[in-house]
Amino acid sequence: MLQLQAIRDSKNNIINALKKRNIDATTIVENVLELDEKRRATQTKLDNTLAESNKLSKEIGMLFKTGKAQEATILKEKTVALKEESKTLTEDLNTAAEELQQLLYQIPNIPHESVPPGSTDEDNEEVFKEGSIPKLNKNALPHWELAKKYDIIDFELGVKITGAGFPIYKGKGARLQRALISYFLDKNTEAGYTEMQVPHLVNEASGFGTGQLPDKEGQMYHIGADNLYLIPTAEVPVTNLFRNEIIKESDFPICYTAYTPCFRREAGSYGAHVRGLNRLHQFDKVEIVRVEHPSKSFDALDSMVEHVKNILRELKLPYRILRLCGGDLGFTAALTFDFEVFSTAQDRWLEISSVSNFETYQANRLKLRYKDENGKNQLAHTLNGSALALPRVLAGILENYQTEDGIEIPEVLVPYCGFSKID
């Protein structure tokens, strides 16, 4: 959520910046400012009414105390009108505040100045590329075929138990999953991230805190009986740890990592690109989350990008980094770098990580603040990234490491797996 003060101060800059998202925000911003005026005017009126009423109440109290009950009764009558008035004003105020809030929820974050223009993923800017693409033999298979051939993932069995998009990992497949999780967590911990275990269900307030609600309502699994949501990413519970917190400046930087399963309804995605592990309703991910001082958040973003690079280097997977264009940028992000691994067998890039700076957008909703050197409360910056999402890393490994007689395990994972080949 954008800060009202920022909209008041630099309305035109905001409207201009949002054009990068291919949005004309003129009307909504003007409506916001109008409602804000109205809200403040109503607030002032209400405050004055209440002030008068408080004053009278005090006088009545004094009169009763000094035994002047009759005079008190006269004053009491005067308060009746004030009460009526304040009731109406309170209702007006609540309506205006609620409408204002609804409008603010609809405005996405301001893209960072480095965000390139564009409307689709075609327009994302490749900023880095590394690793060699292996030469596979003619019989190279996509991962869903490999999974079947070596009996390590059973998609049909998952359909029986739950439905499409809920695979069953078996034997060495399951072990490889566990190895990846441990390996990622270890790498993140080494880099200074504190490991956390968090709930996989969150309440409504948490959904609003990080911006999944109301924007992506339909993408989360919702448990009606308890009004809870299955998390689409660990970002939600981990970032919400700081909801309504005022932290000390000396607490920066805050670096957390967490492994969780992620649940996404993925309503409306079908077709060839969702085969196998490419798009699932439940998948595993190790996430990194940071809370930073505003002056340090872009350095932090860079260091997160470097960190993910290092992991991919160690796994020896060919990858590239994209700076997302305005049209592809998530609703709440100011700047996002996507990592994609090249899948030789599918001959396409697979997104495996997304690292973003949200600046104050989430912090404003979360009321996540820190005390600056003058003792004033300021909004912090939040960031997060995947380090990493499992299924497509797994797909990348299976497809890029396949040989005639089995799938090699990347060297760094062998100690975690306890085997060096799937055959």
Add this chain to the structure above:
RNA sequence: GGAGAAAUGGCAGAGUGGUCGAAUGCGGCAGUCUUGAAAACUGUUGAGGGUCACACCUCCGGGGGUUCGAAUCCCUCUUUCUCCGCCA
């Protein structure tokens, strides 16, 4: 799931209708003393709205009500604790 008790500032904890945004202690911050630190002493120390700045308004778990006036009374929800039951 059943019965009872409770929820107040960073923490602990007073406050049962007006003088309460709220005693006191601890913690935090600033200062005095000290070569420095500790101790001691002095001052200061919640959040939001509003204002150029004040004034002023709101907030004592959430929501609603009674009253001229609510931290204090009533209703309701949530959470926590104790006991019982069940159980990984």
